[in-house]
Structures are given as structure tokens and as C-alpha cells.
Amino acid sequence: MRYITAALLCYLSLFVAFVNGDSPHLNFDWTVSLSQRAPFGVDKQVIVINDQFPGPLLNTTTNDVVNINIHNNLTEPFLMTWNGVQMRKNSWQDGVQETNCPILPGQNWTYSFQMKDQIGSFFYFPSLLLQKAAGGYGAIRIHNRAVIAVPFPRPQEEYDVLIGDWYNADHQDLRAILDMGGNLPLPDGILINGLAPNQATFDFEPGSTYRLRISNVGLKTTLNFRIQDHVMQLVETEGSYTKKEYYPSLDIHVGQSYSVLVTAKNQTDGKAYYMVATSRFIPLELSGVGVIRYSGFQGHPLDNMPPGPSMYDYAFSTEQAQSIRWDLAAGAARPNPQGSFHYGSINVSRTLIIENDVAEIGGKLRYTVNGVSFVHPDTPLKLADYFMLSDVFETGIISDTPQKDLPGLGTSVIDAQYHDFLHIIFQNPLPSLQTWHADGYNLFVVGMGLGEWNETTMKTYNMFDAVSRSTVQVYPGSWTAIMVELDNHGMWNLRSQDAEKWYLGQEFYIRVKEVGQNDPSKVSPRDEAHIPENAIKCGRLTSL
Numbered sequence: 157m158r159y160i161t162a163a164l165l166c167y168l169s170l171f172v173a174f175v176n177g178d179s180p181h182l183n184f185d186w187t188v189s190l191s192q193r194a195p196f197g198v199d200k201q202v203i204v205i206n207d208q209f210p211g212p213l214l215n216t217t218t219n220d221v222v223n224i225n226i227h228n229n230l231t232e233p234f235l236m237t238w239n240g241v242q243m244r245k246n247s248w249q250d251g252v253q254e255t256n257c258p259i260l261p262g263q264n265w266t267y268s269f270q271m272k273d274q275i276g277s278f279f280y281f282p283s284l285l286l287q288k289a290a291g292g293y294g295a296i297r298i299h300n301r302a303v304i305a306v307p308f309p310r311p312q313e314e315y316d317v318l319i320g321d322w323y324n325a326d327h328q329d330l331r332a333i334l335d336m337g338g339n340l341p342l343p344d345g346i347l348i349n350g351l352a353p354n355q356a357t358f359d360f361e362p363g364s365t366y367r368l369r370i371s372n373v374g375l376k377t378t379l380n381f382r383i384q385d386h387v388m389q390l391v392e393t394e395g396s397y398t399k400k401e402y403y404p405s406l407d408i409h410v411g412q413s414y415s416v417l418v419t420a421k422n423q424t425d426g427k428a429y430y431m432v433a434t435s436r437f438i439p440l441e442l443s444g445v446g447v448i449r450y451s452g453f454q455g456h457p458l459d460n461m462p463p464g465p466s467m468y469d470y471a472f473s474t475e476q477a478q479s480i481r482w483d484l485a486a487g488a489a490r491p492n493p494q495g496s497f498h499y500g501s502i503n504v505s506r507t508l509i510i511e512n513d514v515a516e517i518g519g520k521l522r523y524t525v526n527g528v529s530f531v532h533p534d535t536p537l538k539l540a541d542y543f544m545l546s547d548v549f550e551t552g553i554i555s556d557t558p559q560k561d562l563p564g565l566g567t568s569v570i571d572a573q574y575h576d577f578l579h580i581i582f583q584n585p586l587p588s589l590q591t592w593h594a595d596g597y598n599l600f601v602v603g604m605g606l607g608e609w610n611e612t613t614m615k616t617y618n619m620f621d622a623v624s625r626s627t628v629q630v631y632p633g634s635w636t637a638i639m640v641e642l643d644n645h646g647m648w649n650l651r652s653q654d655a656e657k658w659y660l661g662q663e664f665y666i667r668v669k670e671v672g673q674n675d676p677s678k679v680s681p682r683d684e685a686h687i688p689e690n691a692i693k694c695g696r697l698t699s700l
């Protein structure tokens with residue numbers, strides 16, 4: 157009897173420890189302000205965080221609780237979003253226009269969220285008003301907990317490599333072009349860690365292995381990433397460990413993140429090598445260039461920059477995408493291996509076909525999802541839902557398949573049931589590349605193909621070891637199919653990750669809730685976090 161009690165007590169205390177979360181709390185104060193910088197010799201208003209561009213590394217471990225008090229020292233409203241961080245049960249912290257009221261100029265607001273059940277490489281960026289064009293981004297790492305083995309030997313060092321297209325024009329001027337109905341021009345260059353060609357340096361020691369966490373933080377340009385005379389071993393994509401394959405170069409689409417291992421040569425003499433990120437699928441070849449220096453060597457790399465695939469070689473890119481597989485045996489955030497979630501044996505409960513398009517609506521350029529271009533209501537959807545304001549949005553504006561009798565404007569919300577298993581086909585009828593990003597979720601990328609998707613193409617799906625990630629590309633005139641279990645309550649943004657298309661309406665929200673749960677304020681905190689005490693009120697809620 158005594159034994160049983162002791163065992164029970166022990167069990168209870170473990171349980172309490174678990175639910176209370178012994179997880180460390182990390183507290184940060186970030187001031188977001190404008191600073192005159194000139195990466196390409198042309199002055200520009202750059203968004204800096206604590207005077208840094210890129211912003212500080214958010215260095216965390218699975219289950220850490222992060223509190224970031226953001227002081228808005230801009231002259232515009234501000235929100236930060238945490239690309240790829242799932243904000244489990246807590247879309248209140250997602251930092252996009254329909255989950256949060258903006259932090260007004262001169263105000264501050266504290267984000268508070270947990271890196272729950274996640275590992276991997278991600279980044280943050282400003283989500284409003286095309287401010288991403290002014291920088292304001294930075295790297296996020298979520299390390300494995302000590303008790304869960306990382307599926308490769310510990311690297312000598314880790315480096316964050318933020319690559320992205322860059323415009324010399326201020327973000328307000330770029331925004332004005334879009335507001336007047338135009339398109340963004342071609343970018344002026346490619347930055348690596350906020351720096352112009354040959355400015356970003358990375359130190360290698362002979363024979364050591366390094367982990368590079370690479371993210372495409374740009375507005376719209378796919379980049380091919382490669383290192384002179386070194387191959388890269390891919391180990392992770394946006395929080396999934398992958399089968400370890402070697403690549404001479406990697407296509408990284410806007411919003412995507414990869415970890416690669418790079419082993420330094422055994423040479424003893426000092427040397428330097430180029431690291432290159434080259435524009436893809438645009439009529440202008442631009443390169444971001446970093447320098448890897450062996451043993452602190454100060455000279456320049458020898459020879460020419462390593463060549464990449466040809467500009468419009470979509471076949472190269474598609475083949476590479478299909479070669480990236482999930483490592484079923486690796487443990488990630490939880491003790492059980494990734495592969496113990498058998499997504500391939502779950503029955504699909506709903507199929508959506510999501511088509512991106514471009515249209516002229518009211519004489520202006522707009523981008524659409526199934527015929528609807530998103531317009532923002534006066535009150536964020538998440539708050540309107542919580543306070544049951546009935547006239548802010550209605551579900552059903554956007555349908556499960558493309559509508560040919562549109563296009564039009566609308567506030568698109570798809571209603572979905574908790575635990576539904578969704579099958580989504582992203583269909584891209586246009587001759588340019590499309591990217592989609594889901595907040596709150598990772599998506600199993602089960603298939604890609606040319607032409608129009610149909611049911612017979614499902615035979616080609618990878619129902620075994622498809623990679624799970626938050627940002628997927630759809631090649632021109634092609635489709636990409638994903639599957640996802642809706643295990644995260646909340647109001648979640650699905651958007652074109654291309655900042656221009658996003659700004660011009662290519663997004664929608666998925667509301668994930670329990671069957672029959674009609675009063676969001678009565679949801680158990682076990683299922684979804686309550687509205688944060690510090691929630692900012694705006695729109696119709698200002699008076700509350």
C-alpha cells in the first residue's frame with residue numbers, strides 16, 4: 157500500500173512538473189526603430205532591432221517560454237510574426253494582422269509564447285505594411301532538449317545565414333507602388349546577413365563540421381545557395397529532420413529554412429571560399445556573396461564563383477524538392493521518432509483545391525485565392541471571433557474549390573473542425589512560381605506535378621516519408637499537394653509568402669475549432685489559450 161502511494165505521488169509530482177512546465181523563461185526587450193543604412197551605397201530607412209540589422213538571434217530550446225517586450229519606435233503600427241513557430245493553441249501571439257491589434261507608434265507589447273514541441277530553424281519578420289522590405293528580420297533557433305539526441309554529430313559551430321532580395325527604395329515608396337496598382341520592380345541586390353557582397357564572413361577550422369541555418373528572408377525572389385568547393389549535407393527543413401543527402405546547391409524559396417552540415421577541408425594553409433545566393437526565375441542575375449575563411453585567413457577566395465543551375469531550370473528545382481525526405485527514425489521535439497506519426501494511414505476528411513491567380517479588381521492589381529482577394533476588416537478576426545462580433549466576417553466567402561465566376565474582394569475564413577485531416581492541392585495556373593505558408597502548422601508535402609491535379613495523380617503521392625514543413629512552393633503551371641492534421645486550435649493565416657502578393661490580398665484564414673463549440677471564450681485553456689490579459693483592443697473593440 158505504502159509502495160503504491162509513493163509510486164502514485166511520484167507520478168503525480170512528475171505530472172505537475174510537466175504541466176507547470178519547468179521550462180526556462182527567456183525575457184527580452186526589443187526596441188524597433190528606423191536607422192539610415194546603405195548596404196549597396198544607397199541610403200535607406202532600415203528597420204533595426206536594438207540597433208541591429210538583422211535583429212538579434214532568438215536562441216531557444218524546445219518548450220522554452222519566450223517573453224519579448226517589443227517597443228515600437230517607428231512612426232507606423234508594428235507587428236512581428238514568427239515564421240514557422242507553431243504557437244501551439246495560441247494564435248493570440250502569431251503577430252499577423254488578423255490575430256493581433258497592432259502595436260502603435262510609441263507603444264510596447266509583450267509577446268509571450270512557448271516553443272512547444274518544436275525544434276528547428278526559423279526566422280521572424282515584421283508582418284504589416286510591407287515593412288519586411290525595410291529589414292526588421294532575424295534568425296530563430298529551437299534546439300533539441302538535452303534528453304533527445306540530435307541525429308548527427310555535434311557541429312563545431314552553428315551559423316545563421318539569412319539570405320534575401322533587397323530594394324534600395326524605402327518600404328513606404330514600394331508600398332505606394334502597390335497601392336497605386338503597380339508591381340514591384342526587380343530587386344537591386346541580394347543580402348547575406350544584411351550585408352552586401354563579400355562583407356559577410358564565416359570562420360572555418362580545417363576538418364571541423366559546421367551547421368548552417370539558412371533562411372530566405374526576402375520579399376519574393378527564390379535563391380540558389382551554394383559554397384565553392386564544398387558540398388552541403390541537408391539535415392533539417394523548418395523543424396523536420398531530413399534524410400541526410402548531399403547537395404552541391406539548394407534552391408531556397410521565400411520563407412523557407414534549411415539546416416545543412418558543411419565539413420571543412422583538411423588543408424592546413426589559410427584559404428577562403430565563396431558562399432553564393434543567386435536569384436532564380438527572374439530576368440536578372442543577382443548574387444549575394446559571403447566569404448568562408450579558413451583559420452582566419454584575410455585574403456580573397458581564388459577562382460570564380462561556383463556556377464549554379466540555369467535561371468529557368470524548373471526541372472532541376474522540382475527534382476531536388478522531391479528528393480527531400482523525412483528522417484523517420486530521428487527523434488525531434490518528443491522522445492518518439494518523427495516517423496511514429498503515420499500520416500499516410502490517416503483518412504482524409506476534407507479536400508481543398510486552392511488556386512492562386514492575379515486579377516484586376518476595381519481597376520487595381522490584386523492577387524486572389526480561389527477567386528477572392530482578401531480585404532482586412534476593421535477588427536482583427538481573432539478578436540471578432542472571441543467577442544462574437546457577428547458582422548465582421550462570415551465563413552464560406554471562399555469555397556473549397558476555385559470559383560470561376562469571381563474574382564472579387566472578401567474577408568476569407570475557412571471553418572474547419574479540430575482533428576480534421578486535410579488534403580490541400582495548391583494549383584498554380586500561372587507561368588510564375590508560387591509559395592504558400594501556413595501559420596500554426598507544418599504540412600506534409602506528399603506530391604508535386606505538372607499540369608492540373610486530378611484524383612489519379614494521387615497514385616504518385618509519397619504516403620511514407622514526405623517532408624513536413626511550413627512553406628511550400630508550387631512550380632509554374634503545376635500543383636503541390638499537402639496533408640495536415642488540424643491539431644492546433646486557433647485562427648491561422650495561410651498566405652502567399654511572396655510579400656507583394658500577400659500585401660495585395662493573397663491570403664485567407666483557417667479557423668480551427670471543436671465541433672459544436674460556438675462560444676470561443678468558453679473553450680478550455682487545455683485546448684486553446686485564453687485571450688492574453690495584455691491583448692491590445694482596436695477597431696470595434698476599442699471601447700472595451
Ligand SMILES: *[C@@H]1O[C@H](CO)[C@@H](O)[C@H](O)[C@H]1NC(C)=O
Nearest residue numbers: 213214215216217297299314
Ligand atoms: C544557444 O543556446 C544553446 C542552448 O542553451 C547554447 O548552448 C548556445 O551556446 C547558444 N548559442 C548562442 C549563439 O547564444
Ligand SMILES: *[C@@H]1O[C@H](CO)[C@@H](O)[C@H](O)[C@H]1NC(C)=O
Nearest residue numbers: 187188189190206228229230
Ligand atoms: C525612440 O524614439 C525617440 C523619439 O522618436 C528617440 O528619442 C529615442 O532615442 C528612440 N529610442 C531608440 C532606442 O531608438
Ligand SMILES: *[C@@H]1O[C@H](CO)[C@@H](O)[C@H](O)[C@H]1NC(C)=O
Nearest residue numbers: 225226263264265266267690
Ligand atoms: C511595456 O513595457 C513595460 C516596461 O518597459 C512593461 O512593464 C509593460 O508590461 C509593457 N506593456 C505591455 C503591454 O507589454
Ligand SMILES: *[C@@H]1O[C@H](CO)[C@@H](O)[C@H](O)[C@H]1NC(C)=O
Nearest residue numbers: 362363364419420421422423
Ligand atoms: C580529414 O582527415 C580525417 C582523418 O584523416 C578524415 O577522416 C576525414 O575524412 C578528412 N576530411 C575531409 C573533409 O577530407
Ligand SMILES: *[C@@H]1O[C@H](CO)[C@@H](O)[C@H](O)[C@H]1NC(C)=O
Nearest residue numbers: 498500501502503504505577
Ligand atoms: C479509414 O477508412 C476506412 C474505410 O472507410 C476504414 O476501414 C478505416 O478504419 C479508416 N481508418 C482510420 C484510421 O480511421
Ligand SMILES: *[C@@H]1O[C@H](CO)[C@@H](O)[C@H](O)[C@H]1NC(C)=O
Nearest residue numbers: 606607608609610611612613
Ligand atoms: C490526370 O492527370 C494526369 C497527369 O497530368 C494525366 O496524364 C491524366 O490524363 C489525367 N486524368 C484525367 C482523368 O484527367
